[in-house]
Amino acid sequence: MSDALGTKHLLGIDDLTADDIDLVFRTADGFKEVLARPIKKVPSLRDITVANLFFENSTRTRISFELAEKRLSADVVNFSSSTSSTKKGETLIDTVNNILSMKVDMVVMRHADPGAGVFLSRHVDACIINAGDGTHEHPTQALLDAYSIREKLGRVEGVKVAIVGDILHSRVALSNVLCLRKLGAQVMLCGPTTLMPHHAKDLGVRIAHDLDEALRWCDVANMLRIQLERQGGDGIANFPSLREYAMLFGLDRRRYEAIGKDIVIMHPGPINRGVEITSDVADSASSIILHQVENGVAVRMAVLFLLAGGMDRQPRP
Numbered sequence: 001m002s003d004a005l006g007t008k009h010l011l012g013i014d015d016l017t018a019d020d021i022d023l024v025f026r027t028a029d030g031f032k033e034v035l036a037r038p039i040k041k042v043p044s045l046r047d048i049t050v051a052n053l054f055f056e057n058s059t060r061t062r063i064s065f066e067l068a069e070k071r072l073s074a075d076v077v078n079f080s081s082s083t084s085s086t087k088k089g090e091t092l093i094d095t096v097n098n099i100l101s102m103k104v105d106m107v108v109m110r111h112a113d114p115g116a117g118v119f120l121s122r123h124v125d126a127c128i129i130n131a132g133d134g135t136h137e138h139p140t141q142a143l144l145d146a147y148s149i150r151e152k153l154g155r156v157e158g159v160k161v162a163i164v165g166d167i168l169h170s171r172v173a174l175s176n177v178l179c180l181r182k183l184g185a186q187v188m189l190c191g192p193t194t195l196m197p198h199h200a201k202d203l204g205v206r207i208a209h210d211l212d213e214a215l216r217w218c219d220v221a222n223m224l225r226i227q228l229e230r231q232g233g234d235g236i237a238n239f240p241s242l243r244e245y246a247m248l249f250g251l252d253r254r255r256y257e258a259i260g261k262d263i264v265i266m267h268p269g270p271i272n273r274g275v276e277i278t279s280d281v282a283d284s285a286s287s288i289i290l291h292q293v294e295n296g297v298a299v300r301m302a303v304l305f306l307l308a309g310g311m312d313r314q315p316r317p
């Protein structure tokens with residue numbers, strides 16, 4: 001069993017093999033144990049500087065990465081586009097090269113354009129971690145989601161996972177499908193036809209347009225947020241109203257109880273309470289939503305640690 005990843009960057013889930021993902025999980029197990037200690041810090045990345053470049057809004061992913069970096073003792077610089085020179089017209093490569101010339105080793109980037117991380121990895125000399133590129137991928141979210149399923153159910157292989165909601169605009173959905181299938185889970189995508197991408201049928205998943213059918217089938221339901229900021233028009237161009245969406249695709253207590261079995265409830269956050277999920281389900285004993293957030297730090301520590309281990313480092317004076 002190898003103790004190194006076969007990739008220099010984490011741009012999408014396909015950078016990782018199933019063995020790589022297993023290595024990330026086993027490394028995260030160790031870091032979870034560190035995070036339970038009174039002093040939640042190890043010196044592993046003491047000689048590494050990480051830049052968190054967030055060209056798109058984020059709360060939990062940004063904080064989760066920053067905490068992961070600090071708990072590994074990395075030096076951290078943060079940048080968000082609302083306060084940066086990108087507003088003055090600077091290109092992405094110029095911005096990043098300027099930051100790298102201050103001797104930054106790793107870049108964690110969130111960007112509105114799909115493929116922004118791949119583009120950057122071809123033009124700059126640093127390890128790049130994709131923290132969400134438009135509607136494309138969000139690999140560390142998929143890793144922490146699969147890790148949370150493994151923690152709750154003891155395995156991922158053979159588990160039936162329904163991913164429900166705005167599949168069309170979700171980077172979490174694609175990364176989850178790729179990651180879960182690599183680990184041998186069965187995946188169903190469920191949502192209105194207008195929020196289901198045409199390529200969904202090529203992903204090797206089941207497709208449903210009826211939430212009750214999906215809930216009866218699955219062991220785990222991952223309820224995605226309606227991405228209001230990506231719908232265009234008045235924010236609900238792809239369905240008649242939020243009320244109708246909630247009636248047909250929202251998970252509430254009545255619907256949960258009608259399934260007649262326990263299923264695990266997940267959500268990547270932020271939640272539109274009362275739209276894709278009601279508070280009585282989101283905050284119930286079946287929900288592992290806050291465990292996902294907690295596991296996010298350990299999984300991101302594992303990714304940073306393993307990628308840093310594979311970097312060519314200059315000898316230090």
Ligand code: NCD
Pocket residue numbers: 060061132138141171172224225227268269270
């Ligand atoms: C997700 C994202 O940004 O893609 N959130 C997250 O990373 N925690 C999902 C979402 O925004 O709905």
